[in-house]
Amino acid sequence: MNSPQSTVIFVHSTAHWEAIQKQRAQLLGVKPEPGLIKKEKKAAPPSVKSKRPNVGSEISRRRKRWVNNHPQAVLYAEDLRPPGYIYKHCNTRILEQDTMIKSRPQHIVPTILNRHIRRDLKKTHISQGLVTKFESMLMEFIDTWLDDLEQLDNVYLQIASNNQFERYVVHTLSQYYGLESFNNEVHYEFGGPVGVCAMMIGFPCLMYYFWISLEYHQGRLIYPTSLLQVKPWIVNEIWNKIKVGAYPSLWATQVYMGYVVFSFVLAYCMPGPVVEGLPIPSLNVYVSGILNHQTHRMSGNFVYDYFMGSCLNPRIGPVDLKMWAEIRLPWPVLFYLSLSCLLKQYETYGTVTAPAVFMVLAHFLYVNACQKGEECIPTSWDIFYEKDGFMLIFWNMAGVPFTYCYSSIYLMKYQLTTGRAITHNIFYIASLFSILLLAYYVFDTGNSQKNRFRMEQNGSFIARNAFPQLPWGHIRNPTYIRTEHGNLLLTSGWWGICRKPHYTADLTMAISWGLITGSGSFLPYFYFCFFLCVLVHRVSRDMERCAKKYGSDWEKYCERVPYIFIPYVF
Numbered sequence: 001m002n003s004p005q006s007t008v009i010f011v012h013s014t015a016h017w018e019a020i021q022k023q024r025a026q027l028l029g030v031k032p033e034p035g036l037i038k039k040e041k042k043a044a045p046p047s048v049k050s051k052r053p054n055v056g057s058e059i060s061r062r063r064k065r066w067v068n069n070h071p072q073a074v075l076y077a078e079d080l081r082p083p084g085y086i087y088k089h090c091n092t093r094i095l096e097q098d099t100m101i102k103s104r105p106q107h108i109v110p111t112i113l114n115r116h117i118r119r120d121l122k123k124t125h126i127s128q129g130l131v132t133k134f135e136s137m138l139m140e141f142i143d144t145w146l147d148d149l150e151q152l153d154n155v156y157l158q159i160a161s162n163n164q165f166e167r168y169v170v171h172t173l174s175q176y177y178g179l180e181s182f183n184n185e186v187h188y189e190f191g192g193p194v195g196v197c198a199m200m201i202g203f204p205c206l207m208y209y210f211w212i213s214l215e216y217h218q219g220r221l222i223y224p225t226s227l228l229q230v231k232p233w234i235v236n237e238i239w240n241k242i243k244v245g246a247y248p249s250l251w252a253t254q255v256y257m258g259y260v261v262f263s264f265v266l267a268y269c270m271p272g273p274v275v276e277g278l279p280i281p282s283l284n285v286y287v288s289g290i291l292n293h294q295t296h297r298m299s300g301n302f303v304y305d306y307f308m309g310s311c312l313n314p315r316i317g318p319v320d321l322k323m324w325a326e327i328r329l330p331w332p333v334l335f336y337l338s339l340s341c342l343l344k345q346y347e348t349y350g351t352v353t354a355p356a357v358f359m360v361l362a363h364f365l366y367v368n369a370c371q372k373g374e375e376c377i378p379t380s381w382d383i384f385y386e387k388d389g390f391m392l393i394f395w396n397m398a399g400v401p402f403t404y405c406y407s408s409i410y411l412m413k414y415q416l417t418t419g420r421a422i423t424h425n426i427f428y429i430a431s432l433f434s435i436l437l438l439a440y441y442v443f444d445t446g447n448s449q450k451n452r453f454r455m456e457q458n459g460s461f462i463a464r465n466a467f468p469q470l471p472w473g474h475i476r477n478p479t480y481i482r483t484e485h486g487n488l489l490l491t492s493g494w495w496g497i498c499r500k501p502h503y504t505a506d507l508t509m510a511i512s513w514g515l516i517t518g519s520g521s522f523l524p525y526f527y528f529c530f531f532l533c534v535l536v537h538r539v540s541r542d543m544e545r546c547a548k549k550y551g552s553d554w555e556k557y558c559e560r561v562p563y564i565f566i567p568y569v570f
Contacts, residue, residue: 163164176499188304189541196307200390207403210523211243218417219410219521260397263328267319273375273462309389320378322388327374330400331367337401338363338408345412345421353421354429355516358436362513365440369447370465376451376534407513407524422518436512441470442494443505448473449493453480457488481560483553491560498563503535507565539564 190196213221224233299305314321342356370377377383386392415421451476455461478492494501507528514525546554564570 067363087338100527188299190307193301193304196391197303200307200394203394207398207411208246209238210243210403210406210526211246212238213521214406214409214413214523215245216241218414219406219523221522254476259333260316260329263332264316264319264324267324268317268326269483272318273464275311305389307390309392312387313383314388320383323377323383325388325393325396326382327377330396331363333401334404335360335363335367337405341408341412345415348416349421353411353415353423355411355422355424358429358432358516359411359513361433362436363405363408365436366509368467369440369444372464372468373448373451375446375462375464376447376455380451403530404513404527406526407517410517410521410524422520424516424518432512432516436509439505439508439512441505443509445470445473446494446505449475449478450490450495453488479555481557483550487550489550489553489557491557497567498562498565499558499561500535500539500564503539504565507532507535517541540546 190199222237224230301310307340313323338359342352342360346352356557381428382392448470449472452461472493475492478490479496480488480490480492482488490496496505510528510531511525514528517524550557
């Protein structure tokens, strides 16, 4: 299948539109399609107020912005039809992205966009500034080499840009004219092919090792006492115990995959809010993406591309697989595991302890936040930017549900093994409950402020009453910094206090999951340590990307919001 993409051309008159159609037809080696241009109609009677394209109802924000020439006016495909234009689908071949444009050989036959592409593109919006910036450049490029059709295969236009939205516009404009666009820059992360290969091998092994520590050693980390003991230690302490208690079985596969299938069926069939995300291509899974040449930001190294993925948003029917796997699968499983530990404690001892209740509450808050705010997810970094490869798939399917539960399992295993429950004094328990609830409030409202601000900008905001809707989750009149590219950097709410308030709250909740278990094992603190490394790496990537993307505007933003995590500290 082809990937969704849009083509938006700004025209100033019928003559301009006819010139564009003539250039495009000459470039593709075809005759101009009859019927695209109608004869101009007679002038409208004086009673007609304006010939301006219909841009929404009279009271809509989009209409007001357009009428008042707002610099952030949103333009849709139907708003940009020139005088006399009859809508007709263009044949377009989806190309790799993004910064290099090359002429297309005439023997390549374009393919038609599918139904899902047309549906997504109809509501895609692009600010006028991002389009007009490159339109004249591209038109001049076409005029230059149209005079020498024999050299089509050797002509390039290189456009350097660190702005992903600029590259998106260049990509869409170039494909309208039948040009190939691609990115010739390869940037390795996570140590490149060697680093990602080590992670793909190391993470599953580490999870088995932690399971053995919890199951047989009350959470203590085990290791051989000498080099001579390494081989028998691996065989006796690791491999033999994995074969007995953790070897993949038919029953385990049926239970877990049964839940996966059940969750997918619900996502496919059940009603729910439909929210348009940011403009991105929606492609197939890794193997089919390679076979069909429908890939995104590929490095050319098989191991690295397998880890990072080849596509952004694989889809089966209406289900976005990446979003479904990130929200619907791991967090409910995590909550059920903690709830099962609490029920096991009650079944065995007839009572439950405060730490066990704490973990059920903590995981309930997290899973409920994901489910009630699911409409905010399409504008998040993981959905918009990260590709769907081993990294996301493994961690969503295995890492999140079966490593973030170590605190709950440790509490249960410790009591079953020693006969003593882990408890604390009332002041310590009350403090941790207070910290958890306060951090959750910042986490919930911070994410809500950011995502609803984004949704208001792209016209996808919808009011929901899913429980709980916390105060200050929606900023009515936010302040922001407008960049030269038209993007808005939020400086209101929690986002005016520090740049990553949701990360600070998330890490605070993570450390509380460990503190509730005491200091008898490192494993309850693994989630916090791992998450800290992930967020530091993600923040460094984000800061670097934003500095390149926004330039001096980013410096202004950093002056207004100088702290990243904790005000007056860091």
